[in-house]
Amino acid sequence: MLSGLLEAVFNGMSIGSVLLISALGLAIVFGLMGVINLAHGELMMLGAYTTFVVQNIFKLLPTPLFEFYIFFALIAAFFVAAAVGFVLERGVIRFLYGRPLETLLATWGVSLILQQFVRSISWGLAIAISLFCLLFFGGMQLINRRPNAESIRTKAIAIILPLSIGISSIVSIFLGNTFGLTITKPWFGAQNVDVTAPAWLRGGLPIGDFQLPYSRLFIMLMTAICLVGIYLFLQRTNWGLRIRAVTQNRNMSACLGIPTATVDAFTFALGSGLAGIAGCAISLLGSVGPNTGQNYVVDTFMVVVVGGVGKLAGTIIAALAIGTASYLIGSGTFISMFASLQPVADFLTFFATTSMAKVMVFALIITFLQVRPGGIFPQKGRNVEL
Numbered sequence: 001m002l003s004g005l006l007e008a009v010f011n012g013m014s015i016g017s018v019l020l021i022s023a024l025g026l027a028i029v030f031g032l033m034g035v036i037n038l039a040h041g042e043l044m045m046l047g048a049y050t051t052f053v054v055q056n057i058f059k060l061l062p063t064p065l066f067e068f069y070i071f072f073a074l075i076a077a078f079f080v081a082a083a084v085g086f087v088l089e090r091g092v093i094r095f096l097y098g099r100p101l102e103t104l105l106a107t108w109g110v111s112l113i114l115q116q117f118v119r120s121i122s123w124g125l126a127i128a129i130s131l132f133c134l135l136f137f138g139g140m141q142l143i144n145r146r147p148n149a150e151s152i153r154t155k156a157i158a159i160i161l162p163l164s165i166g167i168s169s170i171v172s173i174f175l176g177n178t179f180g181l182t183i184t185k186p187w188f189g190a191q192n193v194d195v196t197a198p199a200w201l202r203g204g205l206p207i208g209d210f211q212l213p214y215s216r217l218f219i220m221l222m223t224a225i226c227l228v229g230i231y232l233f234l235q236r237t238n239w240g241l242r243i244r245a246v247t248q249n250r251n252m253s254a255c256l257g258i259p260t261a262t263v264d265a266f267t268f269a270l271g272s273g274l275a276g277i278a279g280c281a282i283s284l285l286g287s288v289g290p291n292t293g294q295n296y297v298v299d300t301f302m303v304v305v306v307g308g309v310g311k312l313a314g315t316i317i318a319a320l321a322i323g324t325a326s327y328l329i330g331s332g333t334f335i336s337m338f339a340s341l342q343p344v345a346d347f348l349t350f351f352a353t354t355s356m357a358k359v360m361v362f363a364l365i366i367t368f369l370q371v372r373p374g375g376i377f378p379q380k381g382r383n384v385e386l
Contacts, residue, residue: 007210008328014216016323017223018285020316022278022296023303024230025271027315028243030304035093035268036100038107040300041293042114043272046084047077047279048288049118052193067198070280074222077276084114085272089265115290119190128172135164192289201284215284226277231312243267299326299358302365308375317376322361330357 026040051073058069088110096103139160143149197215204211234240245253246263254260282292303322307314369375 006207009324010212011216012324012327013320014213014219014285014323015327016320017220018278018281019296019299019303019323020319021223021226021281022275022300023307023315023319024226024312025274025278026300027304027307027312028230029268029271034100035097036104036107036301037093038104038297039088039111039114040272040275041295041297042111043081043085043275043293044279044282044296045118045288045290045293046114047081047276048195048283048292049188049193049279050077050080050276051280051283052188052195052288055195067200070198070201070218070284074277074280077280078273079276081276081279082269082273085275086265086269088272089268093268094261094264111293118188118290120186121188122186124172124176127175128168131171132164132168135167136160139164188290190290192287194287195283197284219281219284222277222281226274227312227316230274234312239263239266299323302362306365306368306375308377311375311377314375314377322365325364326357326361329360 022040022044026037029035029037051070054073054076055069058066058072088107092106092110093103096106140156143153143156143160146152201215201218204213205217234244242253242258242263243266245256245258246260246267250260253263278296279293282288282296299322303315303318306322307316307318
């Protein structure tokens with residue numbers, strides 16, 4: 001019984017580690033800009049798919065190199081998710097600051113778009129999107145260089161936008177008719193894909209009657225490194241100082257010459273990159289699909305709320321607690337411990353599934369927030385009034 005409990009606690013902590021990586025980025029973004037980003041789960045999903053792509057590329061290389069693909073996948077997942085997050089902030093969110101409902105709906109729409117994008121992406125679609133970006137943004141850059149750019153911007157968009165869409169669509173259709181399925185066949189499709197862990201991440205470390213999987217140990221180590229890295233970045237670098245300054249007092253930071261708009265974009269990209277790393281970790285735990293991020297985004301938001309907005313220590317405690325509690329309840333670990341108390345055992349059996357365990361944890365979180373509505377470490381001072 002004790003060994004089973006220890007194994008369940010370890011597995012729960014490994015899940016909590018994934019939530020922690022994702023929640024770190026979300027806590028920074030939410031604490032700085034107050035943006036509820038419902039597309040955060042899809043950024044994790046993009047990180048997981050990036051890991052899958054990097055794995056397939058390394059399969060074409062000599063076998064010894066394949067054992068190190070995970071390190072390149074982590075870097076690629078971070079930059080891919082960060083780039084998408086940067087575009088999302090510059091293209092959508094920066095126009096919606098101070099309008100939480102519109103931001104909520106916009107990011108929810110982006111999450112649906114990203115899910116369908118992964119299902120439908122093909123060479124033809126990739127070429128069409130690349131060509132559209134080249135034509136539209138290249139044309140807008142040329143317009144912005146003109147002395148009277150502001151006066152003709154609206155007319156320019158009205159002309160360049162349909163032309164870019166039309167040209168890119170025609171080129172995509174032409175290539176599809178010319179090359180057939182070789183260019184129109186989706187890369188991933190709606191089905192889940194599997195990521196093969198390197199050989200040194202397979203198996204586990206024997207401890208008594210059970211094993212500690214190397215993959216989960218790697219995730220926990222990776223989480224610790226990210227945590228230390230984020231702490232040092234926020235405390236020891238100029239950009240970290242700017243982020244903390246804008247978080248505490250945006251208006252005063254702007255008066256002191258800090259480019260708050262640039263800080264917003266950089267912070268959102270950083271938080272999105274951390275979500276990409278979390279997606280890479282998720283790919284080691286199971287198959288990856290278009291809906292992968294939806295399985296974690298609600299838990300990630302709960303971590304941020306329970307820990308306290310923008311509080312690093314609270315995020316750590318909340319992530320490990322929620323991950324461990326969800327696994328312990330969902331795996332039925334407690335059932336054998338209360339076998340002599342039949343009503344309690346029946347109650348725990350009812351919640352001994354993944355979905356029902358989330359309901360139970362959510363109920364416990366609601367109860368906790370009734371006592372401490374500001375989370376484990378609530379904001380104090382002027383931040384509460386802003």
